[in-house]
Amino acid sequence: MATRAADTTRSDADPRPETDTTLRTAHAGPRARPGGRSARVRTAVHRAVIELLADAPAEQLTMPAIAARAGVHPTTVYRRWASLGDLLAAVAESRFTDDLVVPDTGSLRGDLRRWVTDVATDLTDPETLAIIRAALGSSTGGGCACIVERRTQLGAMLDRERDRGGVVPTVDRAADVLMAPLYFRALFTDQPGDADWAHDLADSLVDHCATTAVATRPSSA
Amino acid sequence: MATRAADTTRSDADPRPETDTTLRTAHAGPRARPGGRSARVRTAVHRAVIELLADAPAEQLTMPAIAARAGVHPTTVYRRWASLGDLLAAVAESRFTDDLVVPDTGSLRGDLRRWVTDVATDLTDPETLAIIRAALGSSTGGGCACIVERRTQLGAMLDRERDRGGVVPTVDRAADVLMAPLYFRALFTDQPGDADWAHDLADSLVDHCATTAVATRPSSA
DNA sequence: GCATTATTGCAGCGATCGTTGCGTTGACGC
DNA sequence: GCGTCAACGCAACGATCGCTGCAATAATGC
Numbered sequence: 001m002a003t004r005a006a007d008t009t010r011s012d013a014d015p016r017p018e019t020d021t022t023l024r025t026a027h028a029g030p031r032a033r034p035g036g037r038s039a040r041v042r043t044a045v046h047r048a049v050i051e052l053l054a055d056a057p058a059e060q061l062t063m064p065a066i067a068a069r070a071g072v073h074p075t076t077v078y079r080r081w082a083s084l085g086d087l088l089a090a091v092a093e094s095r096f097t098d099d100l101v102v103p104d105t106g107s108l109r110g111d112l113r114r115w116v117t118d119v120a121t122d123l124t125d126p127e128t129l130a131i132i133r134a135a136l137g138s139s140t141g142g143g144c145a146c147i148v149e150r151r152t153q154l155g156a157m158l159d160r161e162r163d164r165g166g167v168v169p170t171v172d173r174a175a176d177v178l179m180a181p182l183y184f185r186a187l188f189t190d191q192p193g194d195a196d197w198a199h200d201l202a203d204s205l206v207d208h209c210a211t212t213a214v215a216t217r218p219s220s221a
Numbered sequence: 222m223a224t225r226a227a228d229t230t231r232s233d234a235d236p237r238p239e240t241d242t243t244l245r246t247a248h249a250g251p252r253a254r255p256g257g258r259s260a261r262v263r264t265a266v267h268r269a270v271i272e273l274l275a276d277a278p279a280e281q282l283t284m285p286a287i288a289a290r291a292g293v294h295p296t297t298v299y300r301r302w303a304s305l306g307d308l309l310a311a312v313a314e315s316r317f318t319d320d321l322v323v324p325d326t327g328s329l330r331g332d333l334r335r336w337v338t339d340v341a342t343d344l345t346d347p348e349t350l351a352i353i354r355a356a357l358g359s360s361t362g363g364g365c366a367c368i369v370e371r372r373t374q375l376g377a378m379l380d381r382e383r384d385r386g387g388v389v390p391t392v393d394r395a396a397d398v399l400m401a402p403l404y405f406r407a408l409f410t411d412q413p414g415d416a417d418w419a420h421d422l423a424d425s426l427v428d429h430c431a432t433t434a435v436a437t438r439p440s441s442a
Numbered sequence: 443g444c445a446t447t448a449t450t451g452c453a454g455c456g457a458t459c460g461t462t463g464c465g466t467t468g469a470c471g472c
Numbered sequence: 473g474c475g476t477c478a479a480c481g482c483a484a485c486g487a488t489c490g491c492t493g494c495a496a497t498a499a500t501g502c
Contacts, residue, residue: 037498038449059306059359064489073451078490080449085280136408137358138280147409172412176422180405181397187357188368188404191393201397208429258468259479285459294481299460301479 044070045077049091053130061134085138092135093145095128102153108161108168112202115157116178119150120198123186132187150179169209177205265291266298270312274351282355306359313356314366316349323374329382329389333423336378337399340371341419344407353408371400390430398426 048070052061063084067074081087100122103114122128132146151171158168169177178201185193269291273282284305288295302308321343324335343349353367372392379389390398399422406414 041450057306059304062489074489075452075491076450083280085278133357136354144409144411175405176402180401183405183409184397184401187408188365190365204429208425262480283459295460296462296482297480 041070041072041076041080044072045080045087046091046094049087050095050127050131053134054127058130058134083138088131088135088138089145092131093148095131096146096149100153102156104160108157108164108166109202109206111157111160112174112178112206113199115153116182116198116202117195119179119182120193120195123182124192129186132183136187147179147183151175154179167209169205174205177201177208262291262293262297262301265293266301266308267312267315270308271316271348271352274355275348279351279355304359309352309356309359310366313352314369316352317367317370321374323377325381329378329385329387330423330427332378332381333395333399333427334420336374337403337419337423338416340400340403341414341416344403345413350407353404357408368400368404372396375399388430390426395426398422398429 045066048066049061052065052069056065061084063077064074066087067077070077077087081090100115100118103111103118105111105114135146154174155171158171158174161168181201182193182198185191266287269287270282273286273290277286282305284298285295287308288298291298298308302311321336321339324332324339326332326335356367375395376392379392379395382389402422403414403419406412
């Protein structure tokens with residue numbers, strides 16, 4: 001995990017019903033051409049979306065506006081991405097991968113405290129927030145793209161602690177205690193949540209897990 | 222709280238810089254006319270927004286479409302609501318008021334368990350989810366409108382318990398433990414969360430508050 | 443280097459959006 | 473009841489959106 005193909009080599013929404021895996025390999029066959037220019041266009045469009053979302057009232061984020069900002073013809077944007085929602089989901093996904101290294105401090109508590117702080121800091125960025133909001137607003141389940149990577153990171157830290165022999169909560173439980181408050185406050189309130197608060201979240205999860213042996217329970221949901 | 226003017230008598234976004242409170246009283250003066258027709262139009266437009274959000278891919282929610290669905294002329298919608306974001310925020314706010322009675326079972330645990338279940342059930346409704354998503358996506362901080370009423374309800378239950386002499390957490394803490402997971406799962410995942418899971422949330426808050434005397438701490442953030 | 447072809451640019455089109463001016467309706471105070 | 477004026481409907485307009493032909497470019501395999 002967290003080692004997916006780099007941002008410049010992936011094709012966003014290829015309408016051709018081919019197997020994605022074969023495209024990522026070196027011998028991609030005579031089809032698909034994610035070469036220099038396509039990658040450049042892709043990067044430019046993604047950056048344009050982020051920039052426009054940052055300093056624009058959103059909602060006036062249209063395909064032509066994105067194309068103009070990216071220095072690309074609108075037709076290109078229309079053809080490569082089926083809809084604005086797809087584009088937003090792609091931007092969200094590519095932005096939230098490889099942007100945050102999973103900490104490895106040696107203890108679960110240390111890892112979680114560090115990771116929660118990093119995520120909280122990231123959620124302070126207006127750009128990040130704008131992308132999440134826009135992706136959530138779009139129909140094409142762009143919301144999942146925002147957190148799938150974060151869930152993977154969380155799972156990695158829990159797995160590592162489990163390998164150390166510690167009792168760990170489920171990923172769902174950890175997401176409820178850590179990710180949920182982080183994202184909830186960032187999206188719905190004006191309190192970004194400071195470092196102390198974030199640390200308390202991590203501590204409460206670890207402490208609760210230490211006192212009660214709920215980790216072995218099958219867990220609801 | 223929860224006793225604001227009924228849905229049919231409020232004016233959404235009156236551009237006139239008057240004091241809102243005077244408008245709600247009976248002797249509203251010679252200005253403002255939230256009478257029968259205006260209220261009818263308002264209700265129709267709100268319903269149209271909800272209906273369109275329910276069975277449309279969203280994002281193709283435009284002012285003319287809303288007007289057509291509401292049986293109202295587009296000009297009316299343009300004039301009464303400054304932007305689509307304002308309209309969405311207004312719809313969100315009016316929908317999340319008076320739609321859920323604050324339970325009063327006699328104990329904080331019972332109140333919270335009941336309330337959490339109700340909120341979880343509400344978040345199962347696709348219409349509700351669509352409104353929240355759309356309001357979040359709009360620029361004009363429509364996100365706050367979705368939860369401000371819920372926060373008030375939560376605070377009311379906590380205040381009642383405090384009057385009973387019990388130790389209660391802060392509203393922020395309760396929101397982190399209860400509301401955050403509810404909304405996070407509803408927005409970002411496909412697991413709506415069942416009744417048992419919701420009850421566990423309420424229990425964890427009450428139990429944690431009972432074991433440790435953190436309630437008297439000034440609490441961060 | 444050269445042929446192939448995925449990808450982009452270009453021009454132009456229908457459709458719809460968002461706005462404005464003006465006449466009409468109907469809620470409110472008397 | 474009647475007059476007043478906020479709120480709505482109507483028609484028309486410019487602007488922009490989203491899409492589709494076809495030509496040009498450049499990445500890929502040989």
